[in-house]
Amino acid sequence: MTDVSIIGIGQTAVGEHWETSIRHLAWYAIEAALDDAASTDVDALFVGNMLAGELSRQDHLGALIADFSGLRGIEAVTVEAAEASGGAALRQAVLAIKSGLVQTALVVGVEKVTDQTGNAAVTALGTGLDGDYEAIHGLTPAGAAALMMRRYMHDYGVTLADFAGFSVNANANAAGNPLAMFRNQLKPGHFTAAAPIADPVSLFDMAPLGDGAAALIVTSTERAMDMVPWPVRIAGSALATDRLALHDRRNVLWLDAAERSARQAMAAAGVGPDDIDLFELHDAFTVLAALSLEACGFAPAGQGWQLARDGEIGRTGRIPISTFGGLKARGNPVGATGVYQVLEVVRQLRGQAGDCQIPNATTGLAQNLGGNGATAATHVLAI
Amino acid sequence: MTDVSIIGIGQTAVGEHWETSIRHLAWYAIEAALDDAASTDVDALFVGNMLAGELSRQDHLGALIADFSGLRGIEAVTVEAAEASGGAALRQAVLAIKSGLVQTALVVGVEKVTDQTGNAAVTALGTGLDGDYEAIHGLTPAGAAALMMRRYMHDYGVTLADFAGFSVNANANAAGNPLAMFRNQLKPGHFTAAAPIADPVSLFDMAPLGDGAAALIVTSTERAMDMVPWPVRIAGSALATDRLALHDRRNVLWLDAAERSARQAMAAAGVGPDDIDLFELHDAFTVLAALSLEACGFAPAGQGWQLARDGEIGRTGRIPISTFGGLKARGNPVGATGVYQVLEVVRQLRGQAGDCQIPNATTGLAQNLGGNGATAATHVLAI
Numbered sequence: 126m127t128d129v130s131i132i133g134i135g136q137t138a139v140g141e142h143w144e145t146s147i148r149h150l151a152w153y154a155i156e157a158a159l160d161d162a163a164s165t166d167v168d169a170l171f172v173g174n175m176l177a178g179e180l181s182r183q184d185h186l187g188a189l190i191a192d193f194s195g196l197r198g199i200e201a202v203t204v205e206a207a208e209a210s211g212g213a214a215l216r217q218a219v220l221a222i223k224s225g226l227v228q229t230a231l232v233v234g235v236e237k238v239t240d241q242t243g244n245a246a247v248t249a250l251g252t253g254l255d256g257d258y259e260a261i262h263g264l265t266p267a268g269a270a271a272l273m274m275r276r277y278m279h280d281y282g283v284t285l286a287d288f289a290g291f292s293v294n295a296n297a298n299a300a301g302n303p304l305a306m307f308r309n310q311l312k313p314g315h316f317t318a319a320a321p322i323a324d325p326v327s328l329f330d331m332a333p334l335g336d337g338a339a340a341l342i343v344t345s346t347e348r349a350m351d352m353v354p355w356p357v358r359i360a361g362s363a364l365a366t367d368r369l370a371l372h373d374r375r376n377v378l379w380l381d382a383a384e385r386s387a388r389q390a391m392a393a394a395g396v397g398p399d400d401i402d403l404f405e406l407h408d409a410f411t412v413l414a415a416l417s418l419e420a421c422g423f424a425p426a427g428q429g430w431q432l433a434r435d436g437e438i439g440r441t442g443r444i445p446i447s448t449f450g451g452l453k454a455r456g457n458p459v460g461a462t463g464v465y466q467v468l469e470v471v472r473q474l475r476g477q478a479g480d481c482q483i484p485n486a487t488t489g490l491a492q493n494l495g496g497n498g499a500t501a502a503t504h505v506l507a508i
Numbered sequence: 509m510t511d512v513s514i515i516g517i518g519q520t521a522v523g524e525h526w527e528t529s530i531r532h533l534a535w536y537a538i539e540a541a542l543d544d545a546a547s548t549d550v551d552a553l554f555v556g557n558m559l560a561g562e563l564s565r566q567d568h569l570g571a572l573i574a575d576f577s578g579l580r581g582i583e584a585v586t587v588e589a590a591e592a593s594g595g596a597a598l599r600q601a602v603l604a605i606k607s608g609l610v611q612t613a614l615v616v617g618v619e620k621v622t623d624q625t626g627n628a629a630v631t632a633l634g635t636g637l638d639g640d641y642e643a644i645h646g647l648t649p650a651g652a653a654a655l656m657m658r659r660y661m662h663d664y665g666v667t668l669a670d671f672a673g674f675s676v677n678a679n680a681n682a683a684g685n686p687l688a689m690f691r692n693q694l695k696p697g698h699f700t701a702a703a704p705i706a707d708p709v710s711l712f713d714m715a716p717l718g719d720g721a722a723a724l725i726v727t728s729t730e731r732a733m734d735m736v737p738w739p740v741r742i743a744g745s746a747l748a749t750d751r752l753a754l755h756d757r758r759n760v761l762w763l764d765a766a767e768r769s770a771r772q773a774m775a776a777a778g779v780g781p782d783d784i785d786l787f788e789l790h791d792a793f794t795v796l797a798a799l800s801l802e803a804c805g806f807a808p809a810g811q812g813w814q815l816a817r818d819g820e821i822g823r824t825g826r827i828p829i830s831t832f833g834g835l836k837a838r839g840n841p842v843g844a845t846g847v848y849q850v851l852e853v854v855r856q857l858r859g860q861a862g863d864c865q866i867p868n869a870t871t872g873l874a875q876n877l878g879g880n881g882a883t884a885a886t887h888v889l890a891i
Contacts, residue, residue: 146640148640175567176561178559178561178562178632178635179561179562181639182634182635182639182643182644183635183639183640183643184558184588184590184635184636185588185589185590185635185636185637185752185878185879185882185883187588187589187596187749187883188589188590188749188750188751188752188765188878188879188882188883189638189752191749192749192750192751192752192756197749197750197751198748198749198750198764198765198768199748199749200599200746200747200748200749201589201747201749201883202587202588202589202596202599202600202747202883203587203588203589204585204586204587204588204600205567205568205570205585205586205587205588206568206570206571206584206585206586207567207568207571213570213585216583216585217585217587217600217603219607219609220600220603220604220607220609220610221603221607223606223607223608223609224602224603224604224605224606224607225606226602226603226606226745227603249561251565252561252565252566252567252568253567253568254568255572256564256565256566257529257531257566260565260566261565362609363583364583364584364585365581365582365583366570366571366574366575366580366581366582366583366584367571367575367580367581368571368575368580369568369571369572369575373575381581382571382581385581495568495571496568496571499568499571500568500570500571500584500585
């Protein structure tokens, strides 16, 4: 079976791009990725996006972005799986390359959330939850995370302060990433004193929404070897789902989809948690970071938070996470986030992570969640 | 390379399903398809949908529908390419099966457009056009079709009445399809006298929007042979794009994406236009029917309308189209339409088309357009 590799990466800063339209935002990332691969020979485009229809009145991004990027005519579609849209778009590109029908695919995650004022973005994000049983009653992703966090604290005897390490680590790492939204230092005391968003989730617990775009170019490993000096192999790829509504899940404190897709991706790559040098996980909320570490085999149930307390998620720890700031501090451009995560692992494995570099990283994991874990797209990358 | 076949089909009537939620609508089609294949062994779900986020406040349909259909946990995503979302979802399923990573895939196209009153659906449909250069100035899909139709009439010296044959044929065929929206007979005089929507596009020129869902189950042809007595082979599959904005196209009267994807799909199947026994084309407007016939090689430029005038698109004509009523009379459930088209070809090739049957059909073509031709997904089916 065809082996798949990444030969080009590109990204914009995450933040408030008031003067940049969604097509321009996508193009800046694509241009950088095409430059990086030194090739414009692309057959297919997979766009990861969740909210353009609702927030920018623009669907049909496949045809729009292909045309605007000078790739007029190529196969192009949008892939949506709520906040996991970026990871899901990469998954489709992997399937396309492995099918043999597509030779080189471009994946772009793009999201523009700041064009609307007030609560528009938060309301739109609620469409990723169960509309009839959750969102219509006012539940938001932050509200859902608050329910999970409160239950975590109750079941495992953990306090709010015990989650601080995740946010402190994310901001510390973002300090080395000029494209991150928040590069200021965060102290544990800041975390516990932050304004509540949906108690116990607070301002410094929650990843900030931002505009952004990130792009990847993937092709068969065989072709990649001839094209670039540093192809990064997609050694494992999987996507799984769970029940959408929190109240329907087997266990609200266990991310079934995260576990299953991580197990499948790691099995395909022939690696286990001990082989992973860094993990770009979906830290939209600190409780999701803890639950992701547990679901993917880095800690037993109820003990993911201890990795943060003990400094094991830092650059020199047992399992470095959010090495460029994660969603928490790099920023969360929703449907683009999954592509940023994979791009960041690629930079680490190429040794191009600058101040964020994890020494000697050869194997990395990226996991993108949608609907607080109802979809999980997981990729193992290796050199 | 793995060959792909369809082993199960299911659909709901197209119409106003006031009392059925989007998840139920999808499930009814899925249930019928699983029954038809006599198997619930499915690995992956590809949902074709355009407007659920905007009209039903529900994104993340992959996880939602997988769960609600008793397929909890499987890989599931939404694929969007405006009105071509259904065809694009099938295309992803084909790539997935050919990749070898997915054994059996379920494709469901689903759309619920009647939950909102007033112009909500029409405004939402405008998100499939170029937002910054077309929709923001008030252009709608019907308005864009009107510009194309007026230009067609001008360039080729054709009158409004010359398009009547398309609508007359569609309604005549729908009379044999109990699941169609409009089964009444239409006379040429009705067509020319109909109320204008966007002159020269009139009420009887334009396909009615409706709620609906259609499902397909696809697997490798090798497996299919063991599972069902009547697998239908996907002999060719292609998706191509064109510039989104009409004013940017090379020629507003030539559907580049339709031509390219049809050529690719027919080449893969080793057939040409003369081998096609029926053609489910995207007759959202009569001018699109004429242009699709031309782009796919059934008539020279400017002469597609003559096939309608000469009765060559009827059941016994040279190239039967819209055999169950097409978008015009079966109804147009937007993101589900492309799946309906393929399902209808399957029914013809199985000899299960009832009153709509084309005698001895062995090869059929289905083409789903988005944004008046900016995306085209084309499939050749054969037994």
